[in-house]
Amino acid sequence: MRIIQILRDAGHTAYFAGGCVRDQLLGIQPLDYDIATDAQPKTVQKLFPRCQMVGAAFGVALVRLGGHAIEVATFRREEGYSDRRRPDRVVFTNAREDAQRRDFTVNGLFADPLTIDPETNHDRVIDYVGGIDDLNNQCLRAIGEPDERFGEDYLRMLRAVRFTARLDFHLEPRTAASVRSLAKYLGQISRERIGSEVLAMLAHPRRAHAVTLLEELRLDGPVLNEDHLEPAQTTAPLNNLPHNPQPPVTLAAWWLTRQRIPMQLDAIAPLCERHADDVADRWRKALCLSNTLETTLRATLKLVPRAAQWGNLRIAQRKRLLAEKAWPHTWTLLNAIDDTAATQPIADDLPTLTAQGVAPEPLVRGEDILEAGMRPGPEVGKLLEIAYDEQLEGRIHDHATAQAWIQAHVSTAQDPA
Known part of the structure; x- marks a missing residue:
């Protein structure tokens, strides 16, 4: 909140943005917080001299304050996705257009922690995409045209599965239909990104729901490079x-x-x-x-x-x-x-x-067998394995029983002279 206050005092708009707003509205403790602002990257650097630009082309800075590291991003509009991952052009803009570039309505919300909504007695929420209604209806819906959102980055299809499963939501029908029709293109993105999303799905307690969705949406085949299986x-x-x-x-x-x-x-x-x-x-x-x-x-x-x-x-x-x-x-x-x-x-x-x-630590060692007169060679290793089994069985249990076993077995294991 201190970062938002500093930006506000400098005359800028600044909100919490994305997943942290979604999780707070659902009563889930956010893992991290992101801030979106109309302050240009150079202004952010002036206000926070120790910040680190982690995505300069996208206007993203990592601001460290009070022992926390918070991403601060300038509102932006993205144009063109020729590589199906990154925009070809970024234009700094306002909150409304910034919300429109995001993937799902429930991730397109902003919250103003410095203004209390009198109706809810909580932080004022700014919703340009219908995210609050979808949260209330437990619905995951792509912002705008689903084919366009997924076409910008096919990884969003896996994110749709992960969020739907994790939040125990249902996938809006047009969004689901788009995933099914575009699933065959998932292989165009890097295997590393696919693997990261899949491992994140499987790490969550609702992993079975995620796997069922992968199969229902025909994503399992391209994810694993295997034939698709019905749920x-x-x-x-x-x-x-x-x-x-x-x-x-x-x-x-x-x-x-x-x-x-x-x-x-x-x-x-x-x-x-x-x-x-x-x-x-x-x-x-x-x-x-x-x-x-x-x-x-x-x-x-x-x-x-x-x-x-x-x-x-x-x-x-x-x-x-x-x-x-x-x-x-x-x-x-x-x-x-x-x-x-x-x-x-x-x-x-x-x-x-x-x-x-x-x-347990072996009671019969290689040097013990050699000292008993056995010549070095493969038979030493074989005898050590037998001795260790005897120890695990409880028949060798101390130094005395180990020495007795060595004396009894070394002579019989010797190769003929």
């Missing part, structure tokens, strides 16, 4: 995830949902075994995933078949599975498929196994 009858894995799951889990859950098979461990395990490498590679390219995320997604899926064999695994094998870096992700995924009959035995064993320790 699934159930999105149970996505619905059953905890409030804030990690990206590898949400991606794995979405992939399972797209398999259109019963969400039972014995059904999904073979698919994970066959397709983990392929899906991780394809989705890395489609969504521009980081190497770390791709690797973790692959590992998350690859552990599913091992978990499906839980009843046939020895104690050491179970502990090795639990010690895998991706196991927490796999376990979250398995709980989301809601196959209690298959996962309950694992859940029953977890407290005991974790209390015993699933990844």
Whole structure:
């Protein structure tokens, strides 16, 4: 508010703008605040000498005041989008025209925190696009002609899905029809931007709604570079995830949902075994995933078949599975498929196994085996693996049992002289 006051004192119009106004009207705490003003960029720089121009061509400055960083943008009109992302020309203008350039009516609102509306006893809201009515009706509507808004930047189609799902709104019919007709052009924008939007959708608790919308609007195919699928009858894995799951889990859950098979461990395990490498590679390219995320997604899926064999695994094998870096992700995924009959035995064993320790420091080391007289070579590594399994099974549990095991096994493992 202090920034707005400074701009006002200098004779300029200044409002809160966009998403922060929308969220406040919905009773949601905004993550950040943006300010729009008729002050030209050079004027903003004079009023706030320490500001940083982060989008000079668009009149956007980052103003730091009172420990906060706020974007201050000059009202603008945008003309031409030859690259389907950035305007070819920017003209500084007034609040009404600035609102018209924005994507959705609920994002085209301004709020004046220095003026109280006597009817609401809250900040005065300036609405040039019908955003208040759409907020009240829980409707997401493109400003103006939907084809034009989406044609300016095809990423707005994914933003339509994300906002509709996140806010639990419905998508206005003309806006939805426009998305369906233009969905095939989504591939013209960068994979990095697509991936960022998709991960943001999947991070929100209403991720299942977002995925259903992607399929209803025929965006799933161009998003993933796969064939379009009609909406699934159930999105149970996505619905059953905890409030804030990690990206590898949400991606794995979405992939399972797209398999259109019963969400039972014995059904999904073979698919994970066959397709983990392929899906991780394809989705890395489609969504521009980081190497770390791709690797973790692959590992998350690859552990599913091992978990499906839980009843046939020895104690050491179970502990090795639990010690895998991706196991927490796999376990979250398995709980989301809601196959209690298959996962309950694992859940029953977890407290005991974790209390015993699933990844203790080895009591038998390579140098111990060499000191016992074994020659260096591949057999040393094999013997270490056997020894560690014995430790996990509880048969090697201290220095004395480790030394006894070494003496008993080194001689039998020696190659013939």
